[in-house]
Amino acid sequence: MSVGTEIDSTCWVASDTDGNSWFQPVFKTLLASPDAATAIPDHVSLRNVHVRIGQALYQVDMQGHPFAKSFLSRPDMCQEILGHWLACRLTPDNQAKWIQLAIANMFPTKALLYKWGKESCPNCAHCNVAETYGHLQSRCTLLEKPRTAAHHLIWRELLIQLKAASARGKDEVEDMDEDITSPQGWRFPAAISTLQHREVSVGQILVDLNFFGSLDAVKHSFRLFAQSYTDSLRQTADSLLSGLTLPAQSLDDERSLNLLEAMLKHSTLKLNLGTLVPKSDQELQAMADSFVDLRPDGHAIHDHKKIVSLLEFTRAMDTDDDWEARKDQEKRVRYAPALAFFDQLPNKDGWSMRQSNFTVGVRGSLSTHGASKTFFGYPKLKSFVQELAGLGITQKAAVKRICKTVVIKTLEVHGAMIRSYYAVKFNALSNLNFEKSFKDPHLIQRILL
Ligand SMILES: [Zn+2]
Numbered sequence: 225m226s227v228g229t230e231i232d233s234t235c236w237v238a239s240d241t242d243g244n245s246w247f248q249p250v251f252k253t254l255l256a257s258p259d260a261a262t263a264i265p266d267h268v269s270l271r272n273v274h275v276r277i278g279q280a281l282y283q284v285d286m287q288g289h290p291f292a293k294s295f296l297s298r299p300d301m302c303q304e305i306l307g308h309w310l311a312c313r314l315t316p317d318n319q320a321k322w323i324q325l326a327i328a329n330m331f332p333t334k335a336l337l338y339k340w341g342k343e344s345c346p347n348c349a350h351c352n353v354a355e356t357y358g359h360l361q362s363r364c365t366l367l368e369k370p371r372t373a374a375h376h377l378i379w380r381e382l383l384i385q386l387k388a389a390s391a392r393g394k395d396e397v398e399d400m401d402e403d404i405t406s407p408q409g410w411r412f413p414a415a416i417s418t419l420q421h422r423e424v425s426v427g428q429i430l431v432d433l434n435f436f437g438s439l440d441a442v443k444h445s446f447r448l449f450a451q452s453y454t455d456s457l458r459q460t461a462d463s464l465l466s467g468l469t470l471p472a473q474s475l476d477d478e479r480s481l482n483l484l485e486a487m488l489k490h491s492t493l494k495l496n497l498g499t500l501v502p503k504s505d506q507e508l509q510a511m512a513d514s515f516v517d518l519r520p521d522g523h524a525i526h527d528h529k530k531i532v533s534l535l536e537f538t539r540a541m542d543t544d545d546d547w548e549a550r551k552d553q554e555k556r557v558r559y560a561p562a563l564a565f566f567d568q569l570p571n572k573d574g575w576s577m578r579q580s581n582f583t584v585g586v587r588g589s590l591s592t593h594g595a596s597k598t599f600f601g602y603p604k605l606k607s608f609v610q611e612l613a614g615l616g617i618t619q620k621a622a623v624k625r626i627c628k629t630v631v632i633k634t635l636e637v638h639g640a641m642i643r644s645y646y647a648v649k650f651n652a653l654s655n656l657n658f659e660k661s662f663k664d665p666h667l668i669q670r671i672l673l
Pocket residue numbers: 348349350351352359363364365366
């Protein structure tokens with residue numbers, strides 16, 4: 225085997241003939257066949273987070289199936305809900321059309337129109353990078369506000385559903401801010417009726433649960449802990465760094481760099497001119513401040529079992545087969561210092577901290593597989609439905625209702641994102657009013673305040 229050996233048009237295998245470089249720089253993302261994957265030595269797995277093995281990619285497949293069919297054939301992704309939504313007469317025509325274009329990879333962004341010879345430039349006029357569908361959904365800086373609103377709207381819906389599912393038997397929940405404990409023992413102490421940014425920080429959670437007397441005490445303790453935490457990261461950080469080409473130009477390198485920087489954020493090291501160097505005293509103080517201020521989207525507490533679960537919700541681009549695993553990894557890297565810090569507390573008294581990552585795809589993908597999935601180079605991935613089970617929600621009807629509500633909200637928000645995109649495209653920046661793009665402008669006004 226050698227680097228770039230082609231098995232067929234979508235599969236390559238790589239070799240480690242020179243020991244170090246598994247990849248030609250151009251082959252940062254590599255799809256390996258399952259056979260070849262068994263030959264990949266362990267030490268490669270962390271450095272080359274981009275090796276993908278035999279997954280069904282979202283692309284025109286070997287049989288020549290178009291994108292739409294390839295997307296809709298993904299198993300365990302709630303796509304029957306998408307089907308019902310498309311067929312429902314209450315679904316606005318333009319919203320259905322936009323989703324259909326998106327799943328067929330035909331949404332008329334500038335990059336696509338340029339490819340078809342209908343635009344003179346493929347770039348986003350504002351960001352000056354290719355205006356792809358992924359750009360407008362996940363990265364365009366002009367659409368940051370509607371993107372935040374989209375995230376909050378779906379998360380709010382999910383949190384209402386979590387509370388309601390936990391409170392069944394107590395009729396409807398009257399006040400969503402009320403801190404009630406579910407029959408399964410979970411409570412969700414987060415405000416959702418107003419939805420102004422009121423997420424509780426990790427530091428505050430630790431103080432509220434009486435593990436520390438003040439936020440300053442948490443900071444002090446974290447600074448003492450940071451060195452041993454950094455030691456535990458060192459090998460991973462070194463190996464991520466060795467696989468990087470800097471300055472990062474490809475999307476792959478950019479992702480690895482972001483991952484490395486997120487990892488270093490709450491360590492005693494920083495990246496300087498391509499090497500890892502110690503942080504200054506001032507930077508260590510900033511590190512402790514930022515640790516205490518880490519804000520998950522919400523948290524859940526099980527008083528009897530003594531568990532705190534940090535809840536994260538992400539709306540992500542669902543193109544690659546590993547889209548959900550990648551987001552999961554990002555969230556884990558972000559909260560790893562909190563979990564590790566909690567784990568070594570001398571006074572934790574049987575308590576443990578974990579995290580639940582809920583991810584939906586911008587085109588309504590929501591995972592329901594029953595057993596954790598393995599994606600090479602990522603931590604084991606739990607599905608959305610498995611994360612629900614972790615919070616005591618296993619009753620079939622409740623699970624089904626939550627999935628349906630969240631997917632439909634996601635599809636509705638997709639429409640709002642596209643309307644916002646057109647608002648940016650055809651209005652002067654000074655006249656922009658994103659609230660009009662959404663169904664519930666009053667709520668959006670409060671969210672974006
Ligand atoms: Zn842009």
